[in-house]
Amino acid sequence: xxxxxxxxxxxxxxxxxxxxxxxxxxxxxxxxxxxxxxxxxxxxxxxxxxxxxxxxxxxxxxxxxxxxxxxxxxxxxxxxxxxxxxxxxxxxxxxxxxxxxxxxxxxxxxxxxxxxxxxxxxxxxxxxxxxxxxxxxxxxxxxxxxxxxxxxxxxxxxxxxxxxxxxxxxxxxxxxxxxxxxxxxxxxxxxxxxxxxxxxxxxxxxxxxxxxxxxxxxxxxxxxxxxxxxxxxxxxxxxxxxxxxxxxxxxxxxxxxxxxxxxxxxxxxxxxxxxxxxxxxxxxxxxxxxxxxxxxxxxxxxxxxxxxxxxxxxxxxxxxxxxxxxxxxxxxxxxxx
Amino acid sequence: xxxxxxxxxxxxxxxxxxxxxxxxxxxxxxxxxxxxxxxxxxxxxxxxxxxxxxxxxxxxxxxxxxxxxxxxxxxxxxxxxxxxxxxxxxxxxxxxxxxxxxxxxxxxxxxxxxxxxxxxxxxxxxxxxxxxxxxxxxxxxxxxxxxxxxxxxxxxxxxxxxxxxxxxxxxxxxxxxxxxxxxxxxxxxxxxxxxxxxxxxxxxxxxxxxxxxxxxxxxxxxxxxxxxxxxxxxxxxxxxxxxxxxxxxxxxxxxxxxxxxxxxxxxxxxxxxxxxxx
Numbered sequence: 001x002x003x004x005x006x007x008x009x010x011x012x013x014x015x016x017x018x019x020x021x022x023x024x025x026x027x028x029x030x031x032x033x034x035x036x037x038x039x040x041x042x043x044x045x046x047x048x049x050x051x052x053x054x055x056x057x058x059x060x061x062x063x064x065x066x067x068x069x070x071x072x073x074x075x076x077x078x079x080x081x082x083x084x085x086x087x088x089x090x091x092x093x094x095x096x097x098x099x100x101x102x103x104x105x106x107x108x109x110x111x112x113x114x115x116x117x118x119x120x121x122x123x124x125x126x127x128x129x130x131x132x133x134x135x136x137x138x139x140x141x142x143x144x145x146x147x148x149x150x151x152x153x154x155x156x157x158x159x160x161x162x163x164x165x166x167x168x169x170x171x172x173x174x175x176x177x178x179x180x181x182x183x184x185x186x187x188x189x190x191x192x193x194x195x196x197x198x199x200x201x202x203x204x205x206x207x208x209x210x211x212x213x214x215x216x217x218x219x220x221x222x223x224x225x226x227x228x229x230x231x232x233x234x235x236x237x238x239x240x241x242x243x244x245x246x247x248x249x250x251x252x253x254x255x256x257x258x259x260x261x262x263x264x265x266x267x268x269x270x271x272x273x274x275x276x277x278x279x280x281x282x283x284x285x286x287x288x289x290x291x292x293x294x295x296x297x298x299x300x301x302x303x304x305x306x307x308x309x310x311x312x313x314x315x316x317x318x319x320x321x322x323x324x325x326x327x328x329x330x331x332x333x334x335x336x337x
Numbered sequence: 338x339x340x341x342x343x344x345x346x347x348x349x350x351x352x353x354x355x356x357x358x359x360x361x362x363x364x365x366x367x368x369x370x371x372x373x374x375x376x377x378x379x380x381x382x383x384x385x386x387x388x389x390x391x392x393x394x395x396x397x398x399x400x401x402x403x404x405x406x407x408x409x410x411x412x413x414x415x416x417x418x419x420x421x422x423x424x425x426x427x428x429x430x431x432x433x434x435x436x437x438x439x440x441x442x443x444x445x446x447x448x449x450x451x452x453x454x455x456x457x458x459x460x461x462x463x464x465x466x467x468x469x470x471x472x473x474x475x476x477x478x479x480x481x482x483x484x485x486x487x488x489x490x491x492x493x494x495x496x497x498x499x500x501x502x503x504x505x506x507x508x509x510x511x512x513x514x515x516x517x518x519x520x521x522x523x524x525x526x527x528x529x530x531x532x533x534x535x536x537x538x539x540x541x542x543x544x545x546x547x548x549x550x551x552x553x554x555x556x557x558x559x560x561x562x563x564x565x566x567x568x569x570x571x572x573x574x575x576x577x578x579x580x581x582x583x584x585x586x587x588x589x590x591x592x593x594x595x596x597x598x599x600x601x602x603x604x605x606x607x608x609x610x611x612x613x614x615x
Binding site for chain 1: 410453454456457458459461462463464465466468469470471472473474545549552553556557559560569572575576579580583585589592593595597600601602
């Protein structure tokens with residue numbers, strides 16, 4: 001087990017280097033002109049700016065030399081300057097990361113709650129209308145475009161019914177709490193403002209549901225399959241014959257035995273959440289990495305796009321590693337080569 | 338898992354309801370793809386009525402901000418989304434299956450190099466990588482398609498490699514080698530025919546996912562250019578006209594139903610070829 005974890009840890013830097021290399025290659029294909037990837041169209045007419053950028057990124061050198069410079073700049077945290085915000089990309093991304101994390105964690109909670117509930121229901125009432133309905137609901141979640149679902153739910157719940165707030169993280173009239181963690185729910189609590197905290201949670205509901213529904217489908221499918229297998233085992237029969245109530249049998253005896261694969265799929269669903277967050281944030285005016293990436297892509301802001309891609313790749317890589325390691329620790333029977 | 342062959346079609350003489358519904362939905366959209374000009378009463382690009390009209394008998398799904406008929410545009414949207422999805426998945430399967438089979442059967446340094454490239458590509462959240470590639474290549478439907486192939490082929494490479502590694506160990510392969518069959522012959526005649534079922538099932542489900550991804554790219558402005566009636570960019574128009582809910586309704590339902598259809602078909606095929614998993 002230790003050897004497996006060790007090997008995965010050793011592979012990490014190489015994968016990160018691979019991510020960086022691929023990102024570097026992307027900068028070399030932009031419009032056939034690498035300069036276009038670091039200097040905005042407006043600055044192109046300014047010979048001084050062009051010369052400064054060329055020197056900083058070594059554009060007058062050969063490709064391998066440029067690669068070395070690129071990696072060296074990255075190691076010092078320099079991902080270039082955004083054309084749009086005119087701030088260093090690294091600074092922008094770090095500033096926006098907490099908002100995305102808050103949304104993704106909330107969506108993960110919503111998605112796993114719905115997913116596990118649906119999976120358990122479907123398995124317990126297998127091949128009944130409840131089962132079919134639960135599976136259909138789950139399938140819709142993985143088939144609907146999140147950006148359209150977000151629009152539709154905003155229209156219905158915020159505009160028509162008026163029971164949930166509109167886009168954003170807080171009421172636009174509210175004074176922002178001092179930024180400490182960047183997580184709105186935590187910062188409002190740290191500021192001791194309970195009313196604002198409730199407002200922040202209220203604003204999280206719709207985007208977290210939109211994003212969570214998408215992964216609930218995957219989770220419920222896996223929970224259903226595992227529950228079906230476990231419910232047929234002898235120890236369930238034993239529990240029932242000892243007089244345990246049905247709820248206790250399902251939750252304490254059956255569900256507990258499906259926890260390891262369930263936690264694993266929730267860990268892997270992180271990728272879908274990061275992908276979905278890009279579009280959800282755009283719809284809900286959520287100031288996270290996703291909307292930053294979309295603004296960057298729309299404005300052909302290459303340093304920002306590449307920066308977000310690298311950070312997203314690394315975040316993704318680390319979560320998958322943590323999931324795998326947690327799986328091995330939780331399930332010592334698995335001997336992953 | 339059994340091989341995809343006609344005998345297995347005949348052996349099981351029924352199909353499940355989800356599979357039937359899925360096939361019906363996909364067939365419906367296929368017909369629309371071919372017959373959109375005949376089925377719609379208006380030109381998808383011309384201004385044919387007052388702007389932002391709510392649904393009525395003249396315009397079943399209303400009109401958009403430029404006075405174009407949303408229903409006609411939605412029907413024409415199939416002519417972009419479906420062919421692109423098919424091309425992207427076909428190319429990804431071709432590239433991925435070829436490289437995966439080479440890596441699984443021949444192995445060695447080349448095989449390892451392929452798999453490391455696969456690992457790195459799959460290390461990115463797919464949407465972010467597709468956005469980065471599409472933006473680097475420049476906006477446009479062709480570039481979006483290239484970006485999606487770059488994101489998607491590693492999935493098939495990994496799947497195909499796992500299949501080949503598994504089938505390679507079977508006894509009939511050993512027998513073929515013992516009988517003196519050449520290596521390409523063993524791969525083509527004895528291994529590959531047994532590897533296709535999971536690849537095809539996964540490709541069917543991915544058609545839906547590629548339609549979603551293509552629409553997402555268009556939604557953020559990296560896919561189809563403005564006048565094109567593409568579902569993602571139509572929803573983007575709808576987002577700009579937030580209070581005219583009908584502008585985004587048609588394309589949204591179109592994407593939802595067709596992706597649902599492909600998911601049903603993929604699920605159904607999965608159960609069909611692997612009844613144990615039910």
